[in-house]
Amino acid sequence: GESVGLHLPTLSVQEGDNSIINCAYSNSASDYFIWYKQESGKGPQFIIDIRSNMDKRQGQRVTVLLNKTVKHLSLQIAATQPGDSAVYFCAENNFGNEKLTFGTGTRLTIIP
Amino acid sequence: NAGVMQNPRHLVRRRGQEARLRCSPMKGHSHVYWYRQLPEEGLKFMVYLQKENIIDESGMPKERFSAEFPKEGPSILRIQQVVRGDSAAYFCASLETGSPSSGANVLTFGAGSRLTVL
Numbered sequence: 001g002e003s004v005g006l007h008l009p010t011l012s013v014q015e016g017d018n019s020i021i022n023c024a025y026s027n028s029a030s031d032y033f034i035w036y037k038q039e040s041g042k043g044p045q046f047i048i049d050i051r052s053n054m055d056k057r058q059g060q061r062v063t064v065l066l067n068k069t070v071k072h073l074s075l076q077i078a079a080t081q082p083g084d085s086a087v088y089f090c091a092e093n094n095f096g097n098e099k100l101t102f103g104t105g106t107r108l109t110i111i112p
Numbered sequence: 113n114a115g116v117m118q119n120p121r122h123l124v125r126r127r128g129q130e131a132r133l134r135c136s137p138m139k140g141h142s143h144v145y146w147y148r149q150l151p152e153e154g155l156k157f158m159v160y161l162q163k164e165n166i167i168d169e170s171g172m173p174k175e176r177f178s179a180e181f182p183k184e185g186p187s188i189l190r191i192q193q194v195v196r197g198d199s200a201a202y203f204c205a206s207l208e209t210g211s212p213s214s215g216a217n218v219l220t221f222g223a224g225s226r227l228t229v230l
Contacts, residue, residue: 034218036221043222043224044203044221098207098219100157102154104154105153105154
């Protein structure tokens with residue numbers, strides 16, 4: 001079936017460095033993608049989203065890149081901070097349909 | 113706005129007992145989504161409800177699981193005759209309209225209810 005998956009389950013980054021978290025999706029019909037951050041014991045928190053008619057969107061210290069040709073999504077976090085340590089999920093759906101399909105997640109650890 | 117409220121935060125049940133998880137969406141919202149998260153995994157869609165209606169239950173197990181969202185009160189996810197495999201975190205979400213980045217409606221999640229079946 002269609003699925004969203006991640007290349008790396010864990011990632012450790014030195015504080016202050018940039019991090020890149022990757023995600024592969026297989027549903028070519030997906031046209032809306034979201035990154036969520038989940039801290040231990042909490043629910044997923046929206047970080048940034050992107051529609052398929054774009055290939056890049058920037059937020060505060062975060063950038064999402066979308067490559068539809070290879071069905072690849074990435075989240076870049078600049079100047080990482082200890083508070084960035086969490087599990088990051090990509091999710092996808094068809095725009096207007098809020099039922100999301102989540103990937104497995106990548107655990108990001110920021111090393112002080 | 114208190115956000116999406118879920119209770120209990122932690123629930124322990126013995127095999128064969130019933131579990132009831134409650135969710136109050138964001139104020140003024142009438143749609144809720146329930147997701148299940150097994151340890152070290154992503155969230156899996158279970159059911160989407162509006163007030164007094166089940167819109168999409170394609171992710172709900174066929175037996176023992178049910179959900180409702182009455183006209184008054186919170187949405188309830190009910191698991192009958194729990195088994196150890198039901199141990200998971202159950203998250204409820206409601207829609208927040210117009211994300212700051214794309215304008216899309218974004219699911220906003222509660223803190224979850226963690227069910228442990230002994």
